[in-house]
Amino acid sequence: MKFAKSTLAGLTALSLSFSVSAAEKLNIYTWSESIDPSLIEKFEQETGIQVTLDGYTSNEDLLAKLKSGSSDYDLVMPSQHFVKIMIQEDLLKNINAKSLAAFKNLDPRWKGQWWDPNDEYSIAFAYxxxxxxxxxxxxxxxxxxxxxxxxxxxxxxxxxxxxxxxxxxxxxxxxxxxxxxxxxxxxxxxxxxxxxxxxxxxxxxxxxxxxxxxxxxxxxxxxxxxxxxxxxxxxxxxxxxxxxxxxxxxxxWLDALVVPKGSRNTENAKTFINWISQEANATTQYNYYGHSSGFIINARNAKHKPNNSPxxxxxxxxxxxxxxxxxxxxxxxxxxxxxxx
Amino acid sequence: MNQIINNAHKQNASINKPFNLRLSWNLIGLMPAYLVMFFLMIIPLGIIFYVSMMTSDPYGGYEAIFSLESYQQILFTYDWDDNLNLNFQYLIIIARTLLLASATAIICLLISFPVAYFISRQSNSTKALLLYLITLPFWVSMVIRVYAWVLILSNDGVLESSLTFLGLTSGMDSLLYNNNAMLVGMVYSYIPLMILPIYASIEKLDARLTEAASDLYSTRLSTLTKIILPLCKPGIVAGFILVFVPCLGTVLEPMLLGGGKTMMMGNLIQNQFSIARNWSFGASLAVVLLIIVMLFLMWNARKSSRPIVEGSAV
Structure with a gap:
């Protein structure tokens, strides 16, 4: 009996771990070399979510990939005008961006903008x-x-x-x-x-x-x-x-984080958006990427300042x-x- | 004798089997091949045909409204005042692509034949090594190999700095981003596909024939043109096709080495699906390219089958 119980427990644990490893994935498709690799590593360690990173060099490429319907991405980063087109073309998931923790960390300038007036689909990432x-x-x-x-x-x-x-x-x-x-x-x-x-x-x-x-x-x-x-x-x-x-x-231009319609790991995508919006992470990302951050960053730790970054x-x-x-x-x-x- | 009768008997038996049964067994036995052909060739080609006859959506994709506009666009375009004009711009691209592919195949042939002949005259171990070296580049991604040429040809690249070091040139212009760079890259990429079939046909060549030729006072040149070349023709033709056909659809070399300025068929089609967002037009161009390749292959098949037909008639 005891043996049966422990076997059962073992099997349950095994099946759980399988389901966990199957779920804990995040496929990100962004501008090439845009996200700090050290941040991706840190994110994987802190959350246990396995990230796959893929890069593109034009909005057109991204749109064509999403339009073909065969992509398996959970998080992509189109520029503002393409966000609008993608919403129009019904390619994005409504993630109720307003309700995300990341929304509070957003620079107020990028809320309620024309490409996503009700803040449903997108969170500004960099501009x-x-x-x-x-x-x-x-x-x-x-x-x-x-x-x-x-x-x-x-x-x-x-x-x-x-x-x-x-x-x-x-x-x-x-x-x-x-x-x-x-x-x-x-x-x-x-x-x-x-x-x-x-x-x-x-x-x-x-x-x-x-x-x-x-x-x-x-x-x-x-x-x-x-x-x-x-x-x-x-x-x-x-x-x-x-x-x-x-x-x-x-x-x-302004690149925003959005979730494509076909995403199978939407929760993980939201976790990532919230995580990268945190002040410390957003600042690290800013220092790496060199583009202005859509999130509020820690000005004291910021490497790029007006006097050295015209x-x-x-x-x-x-x-x-x-x-x-x-x-x-x-x-x-x-x-x-x-x-x- | 017994054996022969037995075999004949077996053959008879199989011929006498009910026709339907044989047919169905053939069908089932070949089913995997049919399925592969159907799903991996007929269906995708069908999709391309279908999209080419639909209306394209300005934001990519297509709308299911029948239209032959994309085929019309190959010959007629609207100018800036919205007049429909006969325009050869796309035909020029097709002609340019055919020209570049032919040039690549011819240059490949001129280099490959001596190389293949040289390899075939080596000892067995040297042969194996040389063939291994020729196939070696296939183990490296095509993108990386073409990029290597960017590094070789670029300003202060491998080629320029070596020539400058030798004192042959000083401050020469960049060799990148023109048609020659593109041609160099294409010859480099596809030459193994030419060497291998030519090597295979030279290898099969009976050395006694060339010996006989020289015994009969044939000059070296006429041995080459009257004996070796005709016997190697199948390999040359196979190599030519293997180089010419993929060259028609090449995308990488025009983009990385040609600078994306001179359009080839492959780039033109690719652009329709990404930048220009005109899927129907892209699909119709793909259909045209397909027809060109099919015509070329059919012409070649008819040409190469003719001697056999004549032979059997005699």
Whole structure:
């Protein structure tokens, strides 16, 4: 009898441990190298949840993955306009973000925003800008206008690199030409196309990854880039790089944590969101990532301060990209397809 | 003798079995192969055909509304004033892809034949080692191998710094991000697929034939063109197909080495599913690529089957 009991207990324990190991998983799909690996380790130790991390380099890639319906991700990190599109397209789970502990740690600026007005789906994670950065050994600047990037001087022929997707390049071109984002006017978009077409001979490569080595190594003199990434290359690798702050405006983005519809570990995803929002963790993440945090951080422990981080404390205005209507989106796609032919 | 009669008897028995029974056994026996073909080939291709004839959703995906617009788009595009114009831009991409794939296959052939011939003349142990070295790159991810070329060709890369060290050049332009870089990467990626089948056919070559040729005062060149090359033709054709066909769909080399500026079929299709979010158009391009490959393979199959037909007729 005793034997039977202990066997039973053992079996129960075994089955429990099986069910636990089956449940305690979290598949995160984020921007490449965005989350501090030491934080992931700490999270796994503290909660026993096993994290699988996967990376993408464009919102478009993420949207295509989710649209295909075959992804098995529990937590993804689209930018604001894609959050809105994904909500519209019914790709996200309503996690009642307002009720999460993380919501209290959120910077009040990012509550009730247009992409998720009732704070149901998303929690702001990080925000920043897109512009271009240049290697001071190759180009002396001044780096205060999009003109330098779109209509470069002759010496920069074949020395410029741009992002591989239109997501931030076209808004930048629109900012330079004084055209509204998501314009539905095909004449205006024709001007955008002509500008980019004229720039193309100067462009060596359209790519959104390996930017750091390409720019710091002198393969190109000027590269589309994000604020925090430029700062990390400057601080960590001592690269001679300056982040341009065009007077026409920087292109703003905000990446938010959201849970895709097909997620099988939603509770673990919420646990992660709450955990990373805690002040100490958010501060560690801020110090690692170099982009401004969506959460309230501990200013005393923050490594990047206004006096040593001009990249993420810009002095020019920032224009956030928007979710375009189907008509505007088709024009954007047309510009980009024609450009790359 | 007994044996032969027995065998003949067995064959007779199997022929005399009821036709239906044999058919059903054949069907059941081959079922796994049929199922694999059905689920892994017919169904996915069917999905591609289906999507290519639907309307694409501007945010990715498609709506189940029948439309042949995506096929129309291959030849006709709306210009900036919304006029529908005949436009060869996509045909140019297809032509460019065919050209690059042919160039890759031809360069691969020119390098592979001497290499394969050289290997086949070595001692058995050297042969094994050389073949092992040729297949070795397959153990490393394709992405990493193509990236290695980025490091070789880039500014201050392996190639430039070696040449500068030797005093051959100073401050040369970057070798990356142009068509030549792309071609180098593609030849490198696919050349083992050419060497192996050519090697296999040279290996089967009867050495007595070349000996006989030289005994009969054939020059080296005519031995090569009249004896060796015709006998190795099956291997050359197989290698050509193995290189040419995957080259048509190549994505990595144009992206990493070509700089993403010169569009190839593979990139064009990939872009329709990611950046441009026009799944139907992507699917219709995939159908066109498929038809090109099928036509090429059918043409080749007919060509290579002809001598056999002629032979049997004689």
């Amino acid at each position: 920043g800008t897109a512009s271009f950065a240049f290697n001071t050994n190759e180009y002396s600047g001044p780096g205060n206008s999009w003109k330098e990037f779109f209509e470069p001087e002759e010496s920069l022929k074949g020395k410029i690199a741009a992002f591989s997707t239109p997501d931030e390049i076209i808004p930048a071109a629109q900012a330079y030409l004084g055209i509204d984002f998501c314009s539905e006017d095909s004449n205006e978009m024709k001007r955008v196309y002509q500008l980019l077409k004229k720039q193309k001979p100067y462009v060596a490569v359209y790519s959104s990854d390996n930017i750091s080595s390409r720019l710091a190594g002198g393969e190109v003199a000027m590269h589309s880039w994000w604020d925090g990434d430029t700062m990390r290359a400057r601080k960590d690798n001592k690269a001679p790089i300056i982040y341009a702050q065009p007077l026409e405006g920087l292109i703003g 990249e993420i404390f810009p002095e020019v205005r920032v224009k956030f990209t928007q979710a375009c209507s189907p008509v505007a989106q088709k024009l954007v796609d047309k510009v980009w397809t024609q450009l790359l032919l």
